Amino acid sequence: MTSFHQFHQQMQPAIDLTMQRVVLSHPLIGQYQGLKEMLSYHLGWDVELNRSEVQGKRIRPLIVLLTSAACNDDRWEAALPAAAAVELLHNFSLIHDDIEDRSPSRRGRETVWKKWGDALAINAGDTLFTLAYEALYLLQETCPENIVLQSLKIFNSTCVRLTGGQHLDISYENERWIELEDYWKMIEGKTAALISASAQLGALIGGASNRLQQDLAEFGRSLGIAFQIQDDWLGIWGNAAQTGKSTESDLLAGKKSLPIVFALQKKGEFAERWLAGPIQPEEVGYLANLLIEEGAQRFAEEQAEGYTRRALQSLANANLTNNAGQALQELTLMLLKRNS
Numbered sequence: 001m002t003s004f005h006q007f008h009q010q011m012q013p014a015i016d017l018t019m020q021r022v023v024l025s026h027p028l029i030g031q032y033q034g035l036k037e038m039l040s041y042h043l044g045w046d047v048e049l050n051r052s053e054v055q056g057k058r059i060r061p062l063i064v065l066l067t068s069a070a071c072n073d074d075r076w077e078a079a080l081p082a083a084a085a086v087e088l089l090h091n092f093s094l095i096h097d098d099i100e101d102r103s104p105s106r107r108g109r110e111t112v113w114k115k116w117g118d119a120l121a122i123n124a125g126d127t128l129f130t131l132a133y134e135a136l137y138l139l140q141e142t143c144p145e146n147i148v149l150q151s152l153k154i155f156n157s158t159c160v161r162l163t164g165g166q167h168l169d170i171s172y173e174n175e176r177w178i179e180l181e182d183y184w185k186m187i188e189g190k191t192a193a194l195i196s197a198s199a200q201l202g203a204l205i206g207g208a209s210n211r212l213q214q215d216l217a218e219f220g221r222s223l224g225i226a227f228q229i230q231d232d233w234l235g236i237w238g239n240a241a242q243t244g245k246s247t248e249s250d251l252l253a254g255k256k257s258l259p260i261v262f263a264l265q266k267k268g269e270f271a272e273r274w275l276a277g278p279i280q281p282e283e284v285g286y287l288a289n290l291l292i293e294e295g296a297q298r299f300a301e302e303q304a305e306g307y308t309r310r311a312l313q314s315l316a317n318a319n320l321t322n323n324a325g326q327a328l329q330e331l332t333l334m335l336l337k338r339n340s
Contacts, residue, residue: 165189
């Protein structure tokens with residue numbers, strides 16, 4: 001068994017227990033059974049079997065705990081409140097993102113808005129945002145006050161960057177053309193910011209120096225960019241049965257994913273069709289193949305590989321030699337090869 005899988009087996013249950021303490025055991029949430037049901041559904045606690053299929057990978061909280069353990073073998077449990085906080089914040093963003101994108105499915109089943117309607121889904125997302133801070137406040141039980149305050153500062157800045165990136169993502173849907181530099185700015189916020197913060201929070205709680213915290217924040221940033229590029233690739237050429245999301249949605253919604261933005265810069269046949277007006281469902285397969293012919297698929301793969309190398313270089317700079325450091329390397333390579 002690899003280092004990552006060993007840590008995963010140990011950490012995953014602890015992450016869920018901490019999240020459940022914040023969500024399911026919250027004295028106020030218990031007064032609103034309908035809301036509690038919605039949160040349990042979205043977080044995948046409503047099923048006994050195959051929970052991993054509806055919960056997602058829990059990548060961000062694992063990065064918090066692994067970086068903390070990589071900096072100090074004995075400190076990962078102290079970072080559990082931060083791990084729960086980043087996962088709750090991530091899930092707040094998913095509920096709102098699904099509403100904004102009109103995505104009917106996530107992880108192979110109906111999204112919250114599709115099942116309960118927009119208004120209740122917005123409210124459920126707002127609740128998770130608030131509970132993310134409730135989780136972070138639990139650091140008072142495991143960390144000195146200065147670490148708690150620094151964690152809150154990182155978390156606050158990340159929330160602004162996360163929602164700022166989402167603002168750009170939504171705004172770009174109304175633009176038929178954007179530059180590559182616009183794309184990089186968007187994903188720096190909507191994806192890379194939270195993964196970078198996850199690594200930085202773990203390092204902070206693990207007692208790392210400021211320099212080491214920055215190395216690990218940069219690791220998370222590069223990993224987050226690679227993760228989003230891979231997500232863009234899967235959004236066009238992935239297997240819908242494995243991703244739990246239709247591969248037609250990005251093209252039909254006018255999403256400015258990396259393959260599409262790259263092809264627009266080429267000003268070829270794809271760009272000509274794209275600029276002519278909204279894509280129709282019957283055109284999706286043809287346009288996906290056209291993106292391959294014009295080099296967009298390969299460009300996305302090369303960029304994902306390049307940012308993965310940058311992430312690994314930042315880990316090498318951090319010089320984390322224990323098993324948790326090895327697990328971070330394994331996780332980085334696993335994410336590049338993921339199919340969902």
